[in-house]
Amino acid sequence: MKKWTSIIGAGALAFALSACGQTATPKEDTNTDPGKEEKVVVKSDLTVQEVMEKANAASETQQSMHADMVMDQNIEMGEDIQEVHSTIDMDMIVKPLAMRQTINMQMGDEEMAVEMFMTEDGFFMKDPESGDWMQLPNDMYEEVAGQMAGSMNTQVDFSIYEEFADDFTFEQTNDEYILHLKGSGDKFSELMKDMMEQNMPAGMEEEQLDLISQMKIESIDVEFTIDKKTFFTNHFDMDMVMTMEEEGQQVKISQKIKGDISKINEIDEIKVPKEVIDNAVDMNEAMQQQQ
Template sequence: MRKWITILTAGMLVLILSACGQTAEPKEDPMTGEKEEVVVKSELTASEVMEKANAASETQRSMHSDMEIMQTLEMGDEKQDINSTIDMDMIIEPLAMRQTMNMQVGDEEMAIEQYMTEEGFFMKDPQSGGWIKLPNEMYEEVTGQMAGMTESPVDFTMYEEYAEDFTFEETNDEYVLTLIGSGEKFSELMQEMLEKNMPAGADEAMLEETDMKVEKVDLQFTIDKKTFFTKNFDMDMIMTMDEQGQQVKVTQNIKGTMTKINEIDEIKIPKEILDNAQELDKK
């Protein structure tokens, strides 16, 4: 169970999907069922919107994000609830990050604070409350991993087979793309995403030996009409993974909001942390 907690909570899934060629319908209110009045209806197709969103993402230099992650892992009679919130500022190049994560695993609560800039990678020890400076190699490793995600353009041909599963709606200010699906082809997608976003040091061989089935995946992306930046996403997922006869059922909801896009110019590590952090040698 702990191996799966490590893989499923340490890595963030970056899900960027294209959609079919229909133009947007006015967004329906989930409570009343009534469609929102759209003053100027867009003539763009869903695929065109996603292409523009992909191009906009390559101009993204910085952002703030807030995420809520609720997970339940079940293996036999064992059940584990994991709830996390993440508050993060990020500058893409050179990579710099300030992150606060609050995680509750069962009855245990843990707060993790991190700073990462060219001055080093610093983490607050949850037990002692003191700051630790991690080895310089770890900054280089994380930078290398992030480079692959931030510099490579998205290959939309990867997602053509999912086109018919999308709905495409709009409001006066936003495009809304929604995917509801299940079955083998979504299992292949999730396997690929997990492998791509595997955290450093995780057991990749375990994923290769795992039979993964997606029972349900609901994704919703909201894209700003003016900037084509992704404003938020919501993912509900239920999947089972069978590894050498051991079956794990994962129920997960992830909500994310992105703000202050290209508005963060600097992330500074407080002088108190720089002066007092204890260096941790890499073994």
């Protein structure tokens, strides 16, 4: 069932929101301290659609970012249950693509940490078992860079979200817009499948695409917060339950993802440490030696 971790994890982050008509309700102040004054909401009359259009335009100016994410997955197939807990710490520059990423993953009693650097100096990954650094082929950098550049330039088609206008709650604080969507049913399943298929890496196996096409969204609860001044997304929180059939058995995936995005356009350079470059083993050469 390990393939579900990569398939569902990648697709969940592709989900985007939009709707029409309603303006944001001032978020109710939960401050109960009588010694503190209540915050006065600086009200905006923008609609959800207008906020998302501005957020989409702002994303085109996003050149770098830092992200911290926590992902919990529970995958059930018959009596077999797999629980996966992952944390992701990532810095990224869009052009030219550069990335530093650390993923810590726990599956049952197994723990694994994966570190990687991807810059024009090369694509380096730390072997989680040996602790040795490997340099991956240059064409892998070019392939990943091409895939990510293509997905980042994809524009949101707001027309496909019009049917969700009545499903949204839309609030605002002094500093942020809060978009919240909760629902279930076939229309959410079709939307999620479309999003996953559009944002999956190129070269996916036909079997994996078939599995996505069978997916049914049992429930989804997702919230985004968008900065009022910059229209950059600061935080997202998604809970989702999906089911599908595989080999005559029902597979149920429960997934929770939380992400904080910061340092937008503040990261100017990502460098691969000298000791990594000096000590990295060429992956192709290492594989040839093992044969």
